[in-house]
Amino acid sequence: MRKWMRVAAVMLLTSSVALIVYTMVNVQVAYTHTDLTDVVKNGSAKISREDVPSKAPRPRAGPPKPAKAKQSPAVARIKVDRVQISEEFRKAIPQNSAFWNRKLHSVLRTLARGENLTRFDLLSGSKCRPETTETLVTNIPDFASYPELYQGFLRGMHCRDSDLLIDLPEKCLLEDETENVTLLFAIKSAARNFEQRQAVRETWGREGLYQGGLHVRTVFLLGRMSADEPDLGKLLSSESKIFGDLLLWNFEDSFYNLTLKEHVFYKWALMHCSKASFIFKGDDDVFVNTQATLKYVTSLHPEKASKLYTGEIISEASPLRNPEIKYYVPQTFYEGPYPPYAGGGGFLFSGPLLQSLYSISWHIPFFPIDDVYTGMCFQALGVSPEKHAGFQTFDVRVEDRENACVHRDLILVHQRNPKQTKRLWRKMNSPFLTC
Numbered sequence: 001m002r003k004w005m006r007v008a009a010v011m012l013l014t015s016s017v018a019l020i021v022y023t024m025v026n027v028q029v030a031y032t033h034t035d036l037t038d039v040v041k042n043g044s045a046k047i048s049r050e051d052v053p054s055k056a057p058r059p060r061a062g063p064p065k066p067a068k069a070k071q072s073p074a075v076a077r078i079k080v081d082r083v084q085i086s087e088e089f090r091k092a093i094p095q096n097s098a099f100w101n102r103k104l105h106s107v108l109r110t111l112a113r114g115e116n117l118t119r120f121d122l123l124s125g126s127k128c129r130p131e132t133t134e135t136l137v138t139n140i141p142d143f144a145s146y147p148e149l150y151q152g153f154l155r156g157m158h159c160r161d162s163d164l165l166i167d168l169p170e171k172c173l174l175e176d177e178t179e180n181v182t183l184l185f186a187i188k189s190a191a192r193n194f195e196q197r198q199a200v201r202e203t204w205g206r207e208g209l210y211q212g213g214l215h216v217r218t219v220f221l222l223g224r225m226s227a228d229e230p231d232l233g234k235l236l237s238s239e240s241k242i243f244g245d246l247l248l249w250n251f252e253d254s255f256y257n258l259t260l261k262e263h264v265f266y267k268w269a270l271m272h273c274s275k276a277s278f279i280f281k282g283d284d285d286v287f288v289n290t291q292a293t294l295k296y297v298t299s300l301h302p303e304k305a306s307k308l309y310t311g312e313i314i315s316e317a318s319p320l321r322n323p324e325i326k327y328y329v330p331q332t333f334y335e336g337p338y339p340p341y342a343g344g345g346g347f348l349f350s351g352p353l354l355q356s357l358y359s360i361s362w363h364i365p366f367f368p369i370d371d372v373y374t375g376m377c378f379q380a381l382g383v384s385p386e387k388h389a390g391f392q393t394f395d396v397r398v399e400d401r402e403n404a405c406v407h408r409d410l411i412l413v414h415q416r417n418p419k420q421t422k423r424l425w426r427k428m429n430s431p432f433l434t435c
């Protein structure tokens with residue numbers, strides 16, 4: 001009994017400290033206050049739609065063009081809406097002393113009071129100043145024992161903005177403005193993965209007009225390389241000029257920054273591809289059956305088509321506590337089960353969900369594992385993931401991996417190297433294929 005009370009008191013104290021620290025941070029931001037509209041504008045006004053010749057048939061992006069003072073309607077659309085977080089999500093995330101759980105429940109309390117995200121909240125997310133060690137140690141007793149990369153994630157966890165170094169403002173402009181992009185491939189890549197990207201371009205990620213008048217577009221999502229790596233900037237710049245399909249942000253590309261990559265991608269997509277009907281988000285080492293994907297999405301009931309979140313669904317997963325592995329999550333950081341989520345190797349969702357996804361990901365604290373985070377956001381929106389047997393993120397049987405017939409009805413397999421991807425694509429599209 002007494003022990004229980006002591007635990008409760010400690011928890012109360014911890015959350016008060018968190019609240020005080022939180023308030024202090026906000027007050028500090030208040031002193032450096034700039035108008036939010038400015039931040040949003042500046043973050044996005046670099047390239048306006050009007051810079052793009054609207055007649056360009058199959059536009060290809062060059063380097064970013066200089067800013068225009070006039071704001072285009074495309075830019076004005078990017079806003080953070082007031083969000084409603086589902087009861088299901090509130091209940092799914094236990095209230096306990098782990099840092100992330102406390103942070104989330106503090107957000108939920110704010111929303112429950114009917115308060116919206118203030119512009120200071122938004123600003124503190126736009127300013128990417130690292131959190132001080134003192135703040136972190138105050139809130140996470142064993143912070144010092146976290147792996148170094150994890151500490152890095154926590155320092156930058158509140159940062160939700162990053163400049164685009166290579167943009168593609170014309171990517172989704174179509175010759176006939178009444179038509180929309182049916183499928184946008186958003187592929188997480190890394191600067192050095194030239195060969196993977198080329199294999200994707202030459203096979204399943206090929207852009208253009210597909211059977212039935214369906215438009216497909218592809219973008220590769222990249223972050224900056226670390227200072228320890230060779231500088232591939234010039235190569236990326238050439239690649240971008242030749243192919244016009246790279247988006248490069250000014251944050252360090254790393255596993256724990258994939259959640260940030262997702263958030264800034266939502267923002268880009270809202271700005272420049274908001275009418276895309278479906279978005280496929282995945283890795284550059286998967287194989288996608290584009291025809292099957294298009295067939296599937298165009299066969300959906302309209303109601304379903306606007307609320308889709310599908311892939312290989314991982315249910316009832318929990319944090320892994322082994323510090324040696326990539327998916328390690330310390331006990332003092334997060335405690336509880338994961339919501340059901342679609343494996344990050346590749347999943348599909350509806351374009352019309354972009355705005356609410358973007359808004360909700362301003363509220364839900366960033367999580368170090370991007371696909372778990374995506375699952376959290378969808379659950380918070382009240383959109384349930386749907387299992388699709390065509391997504392094989394854990395791959396098909398070894399003996400079937402080169403079998404084109406087996407892949408004919410699948411949507412995704414993970415993983416294939418560039419050579420395997422080319423070979424499989426060629427076989428699947430061969431006129432001699434009989435299954």
Ligand SMILES: *[C@@H]1O[C@H](CO)[C@@H](O)[C@H](O)[C@H]1NC(C)=O
Pocket residue numbers: 034038039042
């Ligand atoms: C936004 O841009 C304007 C004009 O370039 C500048 O005066 C203002 O300080 C910028 N605001 C921020 C927050 O960067």
Ligand SMILES: *[C@@H]1O[C@H](CO)[C@@H](O)[C@H](O)[C@H]1NC(C)=O
Pocket residue numbers: 082114115116
């Ligand atoms: C929150 O935002 C909504 C919609 O923008 C607005 O109607 C409401 O008045 C706001 N609530 C508060 C407390 O500011």
Ligand SMILES: *[C@@H]1O[C@H](CO)[C@@H](O)[C@H](O)[C@H]1NC(C)=O
Pocket residue numbers: 178179180275
């Ligand atoms: C294109 O998207 C817009 C906005 O989502 C929608 O109103 C319009 O009907 C779509 N056009 C076609 C041809 O699907």
Ligand SMILES: *[C@@H]1O[C@H](CO)[C@@H](O)[C@H](O)[C@H]1NC(C)=O
Pocket residue numbers: 149150152153156250251252253254255256257
């Ligand atoms: C994420 O990117 C930011 C900005 O470049 C960087 O400061 C931070 O260290 C990166 N985080 C990780 C975990 O790599």
